[in-house]
Amino acid sequence: MKNTVLKRALLLCLLFFVVSSSYSQPRTYCNPMDISYRYNFEQLNERISYRSGADPVIINHKVGGRPGEYFLFVTISGGWWKSRDLVNWQFVVPDKWPMEDMCAPAALSVRDTLFLFQSTFEQRPIFYSTEPEKGKLKFYNRWLPRLPKDIGPWDPALFHDPDTDRWFMYWGSSNVYPIFGAELDHRRRLTYMNPEPSKAYQPMFWLDPWQHGWERFGPNHSDPIKPFTEGAWMTKYNGKYYLQYGAPGTEYNVYANGTYIGKDPLGPFEYAPYNPIAYKPGGYATGTGHGNTFQDNFGNYWNTGTTWLGIVWGMERRIMMHPAGFGKDDQLYVNTRFGDFPHRLATQKWQNSNDLFTGWMLLNYKKTVTASSTLDTMRAELTVDENPRTFWVPTNNKPGETLTTDLGADHDIRAVQVNYVDYKNTVFDSDSTVYTQFRLYVSRDGKKWNRIADLTSEPKRDRACAYVELPGAVRARYVRYEHVYTAGPYVAINGFRVFGNGLGKAPATPVKLTVVRQKDQRNADLSWQKVPGAVGYNILWGIARDKLYQTYQIWNDQPNQLELRALNVGVPYYFAIESFNENGVSTVSEVMGPR
Template structure:
């Protein structure tokens, strides 16, 4: 097959100067699980429970078992700093569900423990490995800890807990010695009998196991404390964050009507629980949280970042609509309405389109690379240079960005690895015979498991081919070769016959579910369902592919709900339907 080396060469420096968007999952060099018992189905990358904090307009990202952390000035390019915070050889892992907070122009870090031998670390210069022990032990064991420093009051609070039996707890920490005052208060427990989204199970339908509550985080806004928590379990697509509100940092918290506030049960990358809310250099709010995969192990996970904030009525929200499509970066988000989302408008061009490959390993079929499910993947028979995957867009289309999501097949690594790299080339063609280079990363020296490339200038092609040149480990395996841009056809018309039927009361009097159905649109790839408890605050969203119905089990039992739906394909998004009220 002849190849015309007419270089649309995109050097990394050119891309960096042009980029305006990012795409979830966050593209960082995730470490591999350090636990043999979690690797029975294969060694794999894994992290979760993220926290991002802002120190002097630089963002610092910590997450579970990474033996270090990342920092970024723009939320796109993340630099890893290797650092083992747990120095005792008895620990296989490094920090679990770490806490990080900024106080008096320094960054502090602490990890999960029920013991009293973990230090709190402190750094005034965390862009390099420059840390000191602030205190060698904390006089309360805290699993899933979160610290909130109240600048207005010069007070520090600690929140913690992860249990399907006990509540999340809170205490005040003295700033002069970083020890608790000795008074611990229960903050909250779940109420799955009232809140459908808090019930255990993939479809919130497991009545035999109690749900887990964890992932405490507090954000202060307009004199009120917004206590965030995760439920019902990290291994489910409905893993979400809720929020309670109080004027008191250690009590009196009320359930916010608009919950869950961070929720993403559909789309390519699903799950938006156990996270943290932070502000960028421009003052905008974002929420970082956990994306589930849970194929090789329940704790196989990634990270996502979503626009967030507070509306005019001080309702806390997080917008995950099109949350795994190209999204504007902070520099280009100024002046935009975060409640309406920051989606760049580039559609997915190759959903379920024809695929050809160089080889296939077992049942890891080629179409898995374009089915919009991070849990499924295609694997080549080898990890050798020259293995390739080709996608047909169906017609010549305008391409703005490409995301390559690698999967772990026959990986050999355990724990954190350094100095690894992915190398590849992406070719474009109009006829499938003559090819031009679109992206050349044959000399890339970085580990990019979810590489996202925004082209400095859009290109037009019908076919794209991804060719492997080097893998860090294992087979050449792809869970999502995702092409974004503008198709040449028409966007779908509005959805017709949208019906929402709320389930009758169960034996306990609950009405926690509803069934939705609509007329299938022949030109639609998928649908976005929007919901909320106010027609002007439809902050919840559910992305649905390949069906014209959805069973929604995340409702609160006593409240009326409002719903809208829109259709989308590679050419654009339809108008939304009229809002439907369901009592």
């Protein structure tokens, strides 16, 4: 009897440790970013309610000799976020907005001061703050002069050259106009260096989709609509200026970031042959365009961007963040391989950005999933198909509604991500009534359940992309989501994603990869032999055998062929492939090339 009581006490202590520890300092993150995406007024007149995050800029703001604090600025959010570790983000409400909210804001930190500017076609001021963590803003200048009609600056970026103490601004958001650049006069409070508005700016470059396949619009670059360039950003590295831009448009899976390189902040600029630098056309969170590049407190580079939802509103989006860097030949790259799977937080300068990938695999892709109730055709299985535009809705938004996924066998579970969408929502402002709560349970037999996470025991906050990392591996076959609260009349989940590792072997390396470059060199036809037991594949390519920086993720239940339409004319490419399943990742195949 005493042994039984002791065992029960030890079990309760263990469960308490698991649940309480799940709210300790996280060691990993998962895209889309887990921030309190805001409801906003953008579509209030149309009575369309949705949370969204777009046009992200993360600034490492350093004051004195202290480690920097990160500030995230996002379109029409009524404020900004601050973080010390790039994963725990606290929303900052400004003491007052000096005017209307900001679209695609530009932000810059120079000598203990954070500068902020909004997209505009009118006269607008540049603001500054020496206490952004407190939400304090002041006018740096009152009115940046208005430029000629339709020129902007929309989607601006501010840049300070520390070696010359010169200041610049870049911008562009159009399928007619190029990316523009202008020098700013610091002696006159950062107004344009040339006071004549028609001469204050100059073109930097235009899109060239006839030479750059990835700049073509549409799903997999298949739409003849003239593409858009937007989201300028400047990074200086090793004496070179990397002017970055987003293309070909927010919609679809191919939203990407590219770069031109120059020896002067205003050019001339040359197109980098390894473009795009940030590209994620496959997987759950596709697209990663219109963001910025920044360094963390360890000297590592990161690149931000936007992944498209487009369910409730065409511009409905979430935020992505991927490790980036410069190669030995100063090639700027962004690593999107397994970009929406869990990654480690950086705690030091990394040598290889692939080392940040945890190796925790997606365990429930199209596995059996059941729900406590279902509204119309919005079925439970739509939460595990890795399609962000399909979702489950229960009959009522009430506590106790459940989703239960059967992994098919015991797995070591390490993390769970729950992604929400705003189906027929009626919320138009993020106030104290807007927050997310749920519980997570696991079971080995489908009968006895243990709780592994409880968001009701943590401070209330809204988590449209809630990522829950467990303190250690929990072995189970079943995982259950139990709903507690979200704002609005419905709860809608488009991603119930369980990560960890199976107890079997990783799949074999794919063979018989073939690559045929089409007559139109922007395109190539790929095929490979399917691997038994594989869940999916990563097509890897680049401009050298050791620079396979690009990734296209394909699921095994899709055809084993791909028309890749993202290549640059006149550039030879190298290709390889790897497979993955719940247990791990195969070795990479022999590299083919050049093609």
